[in-house]
Amino acid sequence: MHLLNLGILAHVDAGKTSLTERLLHSVGVTDRLGSVDSGDTRTDTLALERQRGITIKSAVVSFPVDDVTVNLIYTPGHPDFIAEVERVLGVLDGAVLVVSAVEGVQAQSRVLLRTLRRLRIPTLLFVNKIDRRGAREDDVLRAVARRLTPAVVPMGRTRHLGTPRARFVPGLAPTAAEVLADHDDDLLTAYVEDRLHPARVRAALADQTRRALVHPVYFGSAITGAGVDALIGGIRDLLPAADGDPDAPVSATVFKVDRGEAGEKVAYARVFSGTLRIRDRLPYGEPRTEGRITALGVFDHGTDVRADAVPAGRIARLWGLAGIRIGDTLGVPRPAPGHVFAPPTLESVVVAAPGTDRGALHLALARLAEQDPLIGLRHDEARGQTSVSLYGEVQKEVVQATLADEFGLDVAFRETTPLCVERPTGTGAAVEYNKKDGNPFLATVGLRVDPAPAGTGIVLRREVELGSMPYAFFKAIEDTVREGLGQGPHGWQVTDCTVTLTHCGYSPRQSHAHQGFDKSMSSTGADFRGLTPLVLMTALRRAGTLxxxxxxxxxxxxxxxxxxxxxxxxxxxxxxxxxxxxxxxxxxxxxxxxxxxxxxxxxxxxxxxxxxxxxxxxxxxxxxVRSGPVPERPRTDHNPLDRKEYLLNLTRRVGG
Structure with a gap:
């Protein structure tokens, strides 16, 4: 069976939902077209999506095209929900990017195609709304070539543009050979010598599309169906099939987590190799946890059905893995792709209405964060506050409505504020020695902080021998450094820096005569976890941050x-x-x-x-920050910037 996992992406209001409905109708999966206005689309299943007329969560629906089974993964278009798109990209074989013939290339269009090209995901372009007044063809093609990529191949021309009679006439553009020849020397030679056969051009088009070198462009209308059959042909003929050996060890990646009717977790995973089976026990997550699959489902002909096994290439729904999270790998681990879009840049404090159960609110927010890891929760125990990280005001409104509709919780939000970061401006170092100068921890830790180029993130290095102390102590230092960089001297996450371990030492396992292990005489991981924040904050203050x-x-x-x-x-x-x-x-x-x-x-x-x-x-x-005072963020840790307060909070004892 020929499988294809296809993503449909677009700037908001480009007509992505209407195109999805038209595709399902054209291949015979649905008897009638769903409509955003009437709230009966197959992919917008949440009540909130239908009320607001926007897509919030990704959805999966399957349909056949001749001998190809397409798993269509539908994604939100609004930039506030870009996290949903990010999770889907890693499981796609190909994509269709929808652009409006009226509005043309928009901001989200540029972000999406730039990312698709960077990830080398084969992509077709569909220019929608050719039946609308103000629709343009040549202008949009020029804008695509100028603002998205010049590697586009028009797959036909429009007729009666901007009228209800608008249609798309398939036929390769005369410029196709020139675009394709940029990536094929033999084709270039044949083109120059005027001996280019149409079949050779078509073969080159399929090959280069599958290698994400060029992008075929179709025009049409999701409302009238114009051009949709040509697009379906392009999906079938030009995009690559899913690969993977069903007999290899299992490796699958989770891109979505839902809750079933009984509140149980349901994971959506792309199977890259092997075959998932009911009652399989598989490791997943980080740290690795083993769980047993109790039920499986697949998508087929517009619906989802239960299955006993799911082979490589397919999208599976899984039950039974209580600790599963988005991004987890089942079985053989796969390299993490990292963030392909910018993280949230805003945050807001959730304010519970009088009488709202704070415990229930905390649980509900944790449930939402579980389904969307980029909704970062930050708890401030001292102030009794929880803040969430956000992409924009629409997302904040959706979180508020979701808490009300699904959990019965009445909340408000404080004013949205920017999520700043801190970057070191110089080099700073600090060291604390075991049993010296009032150090109450049985550990020696020395750290140096150096600035790094923008976009580097956090890099950890060692200038000490790995065998100089047990590895668990190195791990405790490194984990605590990463956690500690979440709050710099001004309270913001510290990034774009290199942190080097310059000194280390420990007290070996000791005991009194004829007695067992004595923690008061021997170093433990807690000693390194307790000392590292003090050393790190001292080094950061000496380095200075902006x-x-x-x-x-x-x-x-x-x-x-x-x-x-x-x-x-x-x-x-x-x-x-x-x-x-x-x-x-x-x-x-x-x-x-x-x-x-x-x-x-x-x-x-x-x-x-x-x-x-x-x-x-x-x-x-x-x-x-260009104007006003330097923004400060309240700390939620034991405040290692104040040694006395930190030690009192952490150990209830002060050294020295």
Whole structure:
């Protein structure tokens, strides 16, 4: 059986949901088209999705195309839910990126295709809404080539564009051979010598599409069905089949976790090799835990059915693994892909309404974080507060509504604030020696902190011999360093630095005569976990850190005669326009704006531009805080910045 795990991605409102419904209808899975407006689509199954008309969670639906079984993984388009897209990318064989023929290439389109190309995921483009007034063909193709990638191959032309009679006429563009020849010397030679056969071009197109070198472009309308049959043919003929040996050791990756009707965990996993079977006992997660699969399901012909076994290449639903989390590998571990999109750049404190059970709220938030690991929860026991990390205001509203609808919890949120980071500005070192200078821990730890280039993250190194003490003590130091960097001198996560272990030492296992092991005489992992934060914070303070705030890249389009009203507001919001250009009566501004000000800009823009302004934004980089006092974040640990307070909190004893 020929399998294909296909992702459908798009900027919000490009018509992704309508296209999915049209695909299911065209291949005979559904008898009637579902509609976003009527709230009866197959993929938006949550009540909240149907109420708001947006996709929040990824969904899977299967359909046949001749001898190919397609598992279509449907993803949200709104940038606030980009985490759902990130988890899906690692399990795809191919993708369809939907672009609007009216709105053209938008911010999320650029982010998505840039990521698909970096991950080398074969991708077709479908330009939707050709039946809508204002639809464009050549302009959109030029924008795709300029703003997304020049490696595009138009697969036909439109007729009656911008009218209900719009249709798509398949046929390779004359420029196809030129684009394909860029990646094939033999094809280039045949092209120059005018002996190129159409079959050779088609074969090169399939080969280069599967290698993610070029991207075929189809035009059509999900509403009328124009061009959809041609797209289905491209999915069948141009995208690669899922591979994997069903007889090899099992390796599968979890990309989604739901809860069943009884509250049990249900994991969605792509099987890369081997065969999953009911009653299999498999290791998963980190640290590795063994669990037994109690039930399995697969997707087939528009529904999900129970199965006794799921071979390599398929998407499985699994029951029985109580500790499973998104990103876990079942069986043979696979390399973690790391984050492909920017992490959340905002956070907000959850405020429980009077009478709300705080224990139930904590459990509900933990349940949401379990289904979305990028909803980072931060508990402040001293203040009795929980904050969540977010991508934007829409996500905050959805979390609030979910807590109310699914858990019966009435909550509000405080003002959204930016999630800053700290970066070291210099080098700092510190060391504390075992049994010296008031060190109450039976451990020696020395650390040096050095700045690293932006985007490096955290790198740990050693300048001591690995055999100089038990490995468990090294592990305790390294784990505590990573945890400690979550709160720098100003309370923000410290990143882009190298931390080097320069000194280490321990008290060997000892005991009094004729007695057992005595912890008061011998080092334990707790000694290293207790001492490391003190040494790390001292080294960080000596290095110095600078707080950086998240900046978004923005593009604002507005009538040119409103520019005079718009520029002062941008300045007041600390936005910095970098380029300004005019396109007829429209002015296009591009620049950077602090993430914390994006929502305010979205709210102000319509009033400043007679409702004609449009704004796209996406995370760009972190930059030093430019105005006002340095933002501080309350600590949630034992405060190793204050030695006396830390030791009293941690050990109830002070050395010296």
């Amino acid at each position: 707080v950086h705030e998240p900046l978004h890249r923005f593009t604002a389009e507005a009538p040119a005669d409103t520019l005079g009203a718009l520029l002062p507001v941008l300045a007041a919001l600390h936005a910095v326009p970098r380029t300004t250009r005019t396109r007829g009566a429209v002015c296009v501004l591009e620049g950077e704006v602090p993430a914390a000000r994006v929502h305010a800009l979205e709210q102000r823009l319509p009033g400043l531009t007679r409702g004609e302004g449009e704004l796209d934004s996406a995370f760009e980089r972190y930059a030093p």
